[in-house]
Amino acid sequence: MGATVISIKDLSKSFGKHEVLRKIDMEVKEGEIICIVGSSGSGKSTLLRCINKLEKQTSGNIFFRGKEVRDVQREVNEYRAKVGMVFQSFNLFNNMTVLQNCMLCTRKVLHLSKEEAFDRAIAHLKEVGMAPFINAKPDQLSGGQKQRVAIARALCMNPEVLLFDEPTSALDPEMVGEVLNVMKDLATTGLTMIIVTHEMAFARDVSTRTIFMDRGYVAEDAPPSELFSNPKNPRTREFLSRYLAG
Ligand SMILES: Nc1ncnc2c1ncn2[C@@H]1O[C@H](COP(=O)(O)OP(=O)(O)OP(=O)(O)O)[C@@H](O)[C@H]1O
Numbered sequence: 490m491g492a493t494v495i496s497i498k499d500l501s502k503s504f505g506k507h508e509v510l511r512k513i514d515m516e517v518k519e520g521e522i523i524c525i526v527g528s529s530g531s532g533k534s535t536l537l538r539c540i541n542k543l544e545k546q547t548s549g550n551i552f553f554r555g556k557e558v559r560d561v562q563r564e565v566n567e568y569r570a571k572v573g574m575v576f577q578s579f580n581l582f583n584n585m586t587v588l589q590n591c592m593l594c595t596r597k598v599l600h601l602s603k604e605e606a607f608d609r610a611i612a613h614l615k616e617v618g619m620a621p622f623i624n625a626k627p628d629q630l631s632g633g634q635k636q637r638v639a640i641a642r643a644l645c646m647n648p649e650v651l652l653f654d655e656p657t658s659a660l661d662p663e664m665v666g667e668v669l670n671v672m673k674d675l676a677t678t679g680l681t682m683i684i685v686t687h688e689m690a691f692a693r694d695v696s697t698r699t700i701f702m703d704r705g706y707v708a709e710d711a712p713p714s715e716l717f718s719n720p721k722n723p724r725t726r727e728f729l730s731r732y733l734a735g
C-alpha cells in the first residue's frame with residue numbers, strides 16, 4: 490500500500506440530538522479497496538457524504554494528502570474533482586445523452602477541450618462496456634447500464650479516490666453482477682475505492698480492508714479474511730450471522 494490519501498480524524502456528526510457518527514478515525518491509503526458494511530442506520534452513507542463534503546461534520550477533520558479540506562467552496566470543488574462519488578440512484582442527467590453526461594464535468598470543471606473530453610469519455614465508456622450507447626438517454630437504459638455510465642462519468646474526472654454508496658442496491662438482481670464486475674476490474678487498476686455495500690461476497694473477495702459500522706462507530710476494521718471468518722467484535726458476529734441467516 491502507498492501513501493495516505495485521505496485521513497479522517499475524530500469525525501462526529503449529529504442531526505439535532507441524534508449522534509449518527511461518533512469519533513471516527515480512518516486512514517485511507519493509495520490502492521486500498523475499503524468496503525464498509527453494517528446495519529441500516531449505522532451511519533455508512535453519512536460517513537461517505539461527510540467524506541465527499543456533501544454533509545458537514547459536527548466536529549473533527551478531514552485531510553486530503555495531508556492538507557485539511559476546509560469548507561471553502563473553491564477547496565471543496567478541487568477536492569471533489571479528486572474524490573468522486575457514485576450513488577445508489579445513479580444521479581445521471583436525464584435530459585442529456587450518455588456521452589454528454591460523461592463530458593459535462595470534464596468540460597466545465599477540468600476545462601478540457603471538446604476533443605480531450607470526448608476521448609476520455611469514450612475510453613471510460615469502453616472500459617465499462619457502454620461505448621455502444623453514447624447517444625442513448627438514461628431512461629432508455631437498464632439500471633445496470635445506467636450505473637455503468639455513472640461509473641464511467643466519475644472515472645472521466647481521473648479521481649484519486651472513488652466512493653460508492655450501495656451502487657447495486659437499486660438494481661434488479663440480474664443486473665447486480667455486471668456492475669460488480671466493472672468494480673472488480675476497477676479494483677485491479679490501483680484506484681483507491683471506498684464502497685458501502687450489502688454485497689458480503691464482494692466485500693470478502695474484493696476489499697483489502699472491511700469496516701463494520703455499528704451505531705455510528707467503526708466497530709471493527711480488519712482484512713476481510715479476518716472480519717468474515719473470525720470477527721473479534723460480538724456485534725460483527727451478530728450482524729454477519731443475521732446476514733447469513735437472511
Ligand atoms: N439529513 C438527515 N437528517 C436527519 N437524520 C438523518 C439525515 N441523514 C441521515 N439521518 C439519520 O442518520 C442515521 C444514519 O443514516 P445513514 O443514512 O448514514 O445510515 P446507513 O448506514 O447508510 O443506512 P442504510 O443501510 O439504510 O443506507 C439514520 O438514523 C438516519 O435516519
Ligand SMILES: [Mg+2]
Binds near residue numbers: 533534535655
Ligand atoms: Mg445508506
